[in-house]
Every structure is written in C-alpha cells, then in structure tokens.
Amino acid sequence: MAKRVKIVLNEDIVNLGKDGDLVEVAPGFARNFLLPYGKALAVTPAVLKQVEHRRAKQAKLEAAKKQEALDFQTALITIGRFTVKKQVGEDGVLFGTVTNGDIAEAIKEATKKEIDRREILVPEINGIGNYKVQIKLHSEVTAEINLEVISY
Structure with missing residues (x-):
C-alpha cells in the first residue's frame, strides 16, 4: 500500500495548501475525505495540464492588478496633495482626529476611484499642517x- 498519495487541491484547506496546489497526503485522508467531498482531484496528466493553465491565468491576472496599482500610484503622485477639512480649536489643535476614512473620501473626490480605508496608514495627526500618508495599493x-489638514 502506498505511503503517500499525490492530489491537486480544489480549494484552500487549512494546514494543507491553497487551491491548485499539488500536495502529498495519506491515502485514507484522500480516499475518505478529500476526493468524495470534491476538495481535491487525483493527479493525472490532464489535471496537471489544467493546473498549469490555471496558474498561468492567475499570474496574468496578478500582473494586471499590479500594473493597475502602479498606474494609480502614478496618478496619486501626479495629483500631489490631498486636503482634509477639520474643525480646529485654539492653537491649531483639532477637535477629534483625521481618520483613514477621511483620507479615503478625499482621494475618492479627487480621483473618482474608491480605495479600501484599511490599506491607509495614518500618522498621528493632532493639528493643522502637512503630513505624509502611506497607502498600500498592492502587496x-x-x-x-501628501495630506494637508486645514480648518473650515
């Protein structure tokens, strides 16, 4: 009896691999769980060819996403400065704080493109002035x- 069986995963499985990975598992695990529930396929030349085709397609999509992120990065640099208006008290101290949601709104108004606010790294902003903000557009x-905080 075989010690290990090679299979191709159809979906992500914790502690085993991701969709499309070629892995070796115990024969009972493959026979009793992975294959009957459609979580994996037995390795054949046709399946391997399909996996390679899927990986090539995924790589092409990933390259397109990266290029789109680079283009958007260029657009953000071209715009140069984004402005957020906040209520300010005496001595230029803000009431509240500038959040990543505020910055996402300012970018959306300027570029007409929505970005995920969770990908924005905001420094501590206590008053009016100019600040540098990091935005993760792609991995x-x-x-x-450049972010300019002004009073209204």
Whole structure:
C-alpha cells in the first residue's frame, strides 16, 4: 500500500495548501475525505495540464492588478496633495482626529476611484499642517501622498 498519495487541491484547506496546489497526503485522508467531498482531484496528466493553465491565468491576472496599482500610484503622485477639512480649536489643535476614512473620501473626490480605508496608514495627526500618508495599493506597491489638514 502506498505511503503517500499525490492530489491537486480544489480549494484552500487549512494546514494543507491553497487551491491548485499539488500536495502529498495519506491515502485514507484522500480516499475518505478529500476526493468524495470534491476538495481535491487525483493527479493525472490532464489535471496537471489544467493546473498549469490555471496558474498561468492567475499570474496574468496578478500582473494586471499590479500594473493597475502602479498606474494609480502614478496618478496619486501626479495629483500631489490631498486636503482634509477639520474643525480646529485654539492653537491649531483639532477637535477629534483625521481618520483613514477621511483620507479615503478625499482621494475618492479627487480621483473618482474608491480605495479600501484599511490599506491607509495614518500618522498621528493632532493639528493643522502637512503630513505624509502611506497607502498600500498592492502587496508590492505602496504610495506615499501628501495630506494637508486645514480648518473650515
């Protein structure tokens, strides 16, 4: 009886692998769980060819997303400065704080493109002035924008 069986995963499985990975598992695990529930496929030349095709397609999509992020980074740099209006008390101290949601709104108004507010790293902003803000556009692309906080 075989010690290990090679299979291709159809979905992400914790502690085993991601969708499309070629893994070796115990024969009972493959026979009793992975194969009957459609979580994996037995390795055949046709399945391997399909996996390679899927990986090539995924790589092409990932390259397109990265290029889109680079283009958006260039657009953000071209714009140069984004402005957020906040209520200010005496001595230029803010009432409240500037949040990543405020910055996302300012970017959306200027570029007409919505970005995820969770990808914005906001420094501590206590008063009016100019600040540098980091935005993660892609796993490999980050943009740094200038943020101007003014009173209204």
